[in-house]
Amino acid sequence: MTDPSQPTWSAELYRVLRERGTSIVGYVPDSGHRHLIEAAHADDDVRAVPLTTEEEGVGLVAGAHLGHEKAVLLMQSSGVGNCVNFLSLVQHCRFPLLTIVTMRGEYGEQNPWQFAMGRAVEPVLHAMHVATVRADHPDDVMSAAEASVGMVDRGGQAVALLLGQRLLGAKKF
Amino acid sequence: MLDRQTALRSILGDVSDHLVVTGLGNAANDLAALSDDSPSVFTMDGAMGAAVSMGLGLALARPERSVVVVTGDGELLMNLGSLATVAVQQPPNLTVICLDNGAYGLTGDQDTHTANGVVDLAGIAAAAGLGDVVTITDDDALAGLSPIGDSGSTRFLLVKVARGNTPYPGLERNGDHLRVRFRAAVERGLEVSR
Numbered sequence: 001m002t003d004p005s006q007p008t009w010s011a012e013l014y015r016v017l018r019e020r021g022t023s024i025v026g027y028v029p030d031s032g033h034r035h036l037i038e039a040a041h042a043d044d045d046v047r048a049v050p051l052t053t054e055e056e057g058v059g060l061v062a063g064a065h066l067g068h069e070k071a072v073l074l075m076q077s078s079g080v081g082n083c084v085n086f087l088s089l090v091q092h093c094r095f096p097l098l099t100i101v102t103m104r105g106e107y108g109e110q111n112p113w114q115f116a117m118g119r120a121v122e123p124v125l126h127a128m129h130v131a132t133v134r135a136d137h138p139d140d141v142m143s144a145a146e147a148s149v150g151m152v153d154r155g156g157q158a159v160a161l162l163l164g165q166r167l168l169g170a171k172k173f
Numbered sequence: 174m175l176d177r178q179t180a181l182r183s184i185l186g187d188v189s190d191h192l193v194v195t196g197l198g199n200a201a202n203d204l205a206a207l208s209d210d211s212p213s214v215f216t217m218d219g220a221m222g223a224a225v226s227m228g229l230g231l232a233l234a235r236p237e238r239s240v241v242v243v244t245g246d247g248e249l250l251m252n253l254g255s256l257a258t259v260a261v262q263q264p265p266n267l268t269v270i271c272l273d274n275g276a277y278g279l280t281g282d283q284d285t286h287t288a289n290g291v292v293d294l295a296g297i298a299a300a301a302g303l304g305d306v307v308t309i310t311d312d313d314a315l316a317g318l319s320p321i322g323d324s325g326s327t328r329f330l331l332v333k334v335a336r337g338n339t340p341y342p343g344l345e346r347n348g349d350h351l352r353v354r355f356r357a358a359v360e361r362g363l364e365v366s367r
Contacts, residue, residue, distance in 0.1 A: 024233055047233050049262060052254030059223040059255075063194065063230025066215060066355050067238075068363075071230060089220035089227075093348030 009141035009167070010035040013100075016145040017072055020153060024049060024064050024071035026057035032102030032168045033074045054079030058086035062095045070153070073099040078117045080124055080160075087128035090158050097130065097158035098148060107136075108170025125160050136164035174335040175311065177272055178203050183315045184270060184330065185241065189213060191268075191322060192231060192359065196224035196244030198279045200272060202341040204243055210343055212354035213362075218346050222251030225269055229259050232267035235359065237366070239322030240266055246273040246287045246294060253297060259327060260302035268321045268328040269298075274336045282336055295331040303329045 014036055017025075025040035026049045027033060040048040051057050057073035064071035075083075080101060090097050104111070105118015122132055131151060135144040141163070148161040181203055185191065188208040194215045195201045201216035208214045217224060228242035249256075249271050259267065275288035286292040299306040305328040309315055321328060345351055 024230065026230075047262075049229070049233070049258065052257055053252075055222070056226040056252065056255050056258055059220075059226025060230040062223075063227035063232075064234045065230075066194075066227070066352065066359065067192075067231045067234025068356065068359060069230075069234035071234075086220055086223050086226075089217070089223055089348070092219065093352045095352060 006035045007138065009138045012142050013145050014039045016142065016149060018043070018046070020149045021070045022072050023047060023069050024060065025074065026051050026060040026071060027074035028054050028057070028076065028079055030074070030076040030102045031171070032076070032163060033100070036074060036100070054082040055086040057099070058083050058090060058097065061097055061099075062089055062093070065095055073097070075099065075101055077101055077103045077105060077121045077162075078114070080121045081117055084124060084128060087130060087158070091129045094156065095158070096152045096156050098152045098161070099130075099159075100161045100163065102163045102168055103165050104171070107165040109165065110170060121162070130158040130160050132160050132162055134162045134164055136166040138167065141167070174333060175309070175315065177332075177334045178207060178339070180272075180309065180315060180332050180334060181207055181243065181270070184318060184321060184332070186320065191239040191241045192235065193241045193243060194224055194228045194231060195242070196248035197221055198245055198248065199338060200224075200243045200245050200248070202339060202344055203272075205341040205344050206339070210345060211358075213358040215351055215355045216344060218344065221248055222255075224248055225252065225255035225259060228267060228269065229255070229262060229264065232264040233262065236264065236266055238266060238359075238362065239268070240264075241321065242267070242269045244269070244271055245278070246271060246275060247277045247285045249294060250286055250292075256298050256301040256303065256329075263304070263327050265325050265327060266322070268330065270330045270332060272332050272334050274334050276336050278336065278338045295329065298329040298331070303327055305329070307331070309333065
């Protein structure tokens with residue numbers, strides 16, 4: 001059944017993740033990831049793994065790769081800061097990593113607490129050799145997702161797909 | 174207080190029966206020594222706090238294999254939330270072995286929070302919701318332990334061990350090599366079971 005509140009891009013993104021063979025979805029909740037999280041929990045072929053902190057998800061994805069399975073880490077931009085030391089594992093051991101990051105602290109942000117980490121997301125990820133691919137418009141999401149998946153699964157890279165606040169809509173909280 | 178390697182040898186039996194992820198420090202050195210640098214042992218020498226999360230990802234990916242995380246009290250204390258995450262998933266093929274000596278061995282034996290019995294990691298694991306939690310303090314408890322890997326529930330073993338470091342001179346530190354050879358060992362296991 002189609003959820004009328006679910007944007008088309010979100011369903012497309014889930015389809016890209018499944019077609020890529022994702023079997024484990026680690027996440028720290030964010031409203032921008034709501035539909036992906038619900039879809040993962042509803043999918044008998046996917047293990048949804050709620051985390052207490054985003055860094056756990058970096059270990060989870062790496063462990064899944066050791067076991068020849070594909071995982072993805074869903075988080076909000078503030079979670080990027082929690083991942084830094086564990087990204088040394090990814091860089092040093094050359095683990096492929098796909099993470100999807102919903103952005104805050106940028107376009108239209110109204111919560112002053114969000115700006116510091118929002119501004120730091122890309123410099124922090126790049127410092128840890130995680131490439132970033134941005135999607136700021138619904139029409140960008142499919143191509144950005146497919147580009148990210150190719151970089152990770154065939155290119156062997158660590159990639160963060162950043163879903164911008166222009167796409168998600170700025171929150172009122 | 175138990176000797177770490179004696180305890181590990183007793184608990185693990187043949188190391189090649191398991192896929193092993195270790196935390197940094199003595200856990201890594203001991204497992205490299207015990208397994209003679211086996212490719213199916215992923216020894217970390219950094220990323221402190223990541224061992225349980227990696228073991229969880231591996232256990233979910235390979236439910237047909239016994240997956241064992243071996244780590245120390247300091248490494249585990251850095252990411253207690255990972256025990257709560259494991260408790261929600263309850264992979265029956267995962268065993269977490271925490272070698273508790275109450276000290277940060279690598280940095281000069283400073284006390285961890287478990288020193289002098291202040292913090293009980295087995296109590297934390299049990300309260301997190303891990304079903305099968307055992308504290309092992311002596312040879313009798315070691316001898317009475319049922320074999321790991323086939324208990325049907327996630328296990329957490331807190332093993333009280335003596336302080337002291339035993340570096341393994343040949344510890345593999347090339348992470349890319351560790352990753353590639355571990356995956357190849359997993360793949361060989363898949364071919365055998367086909």
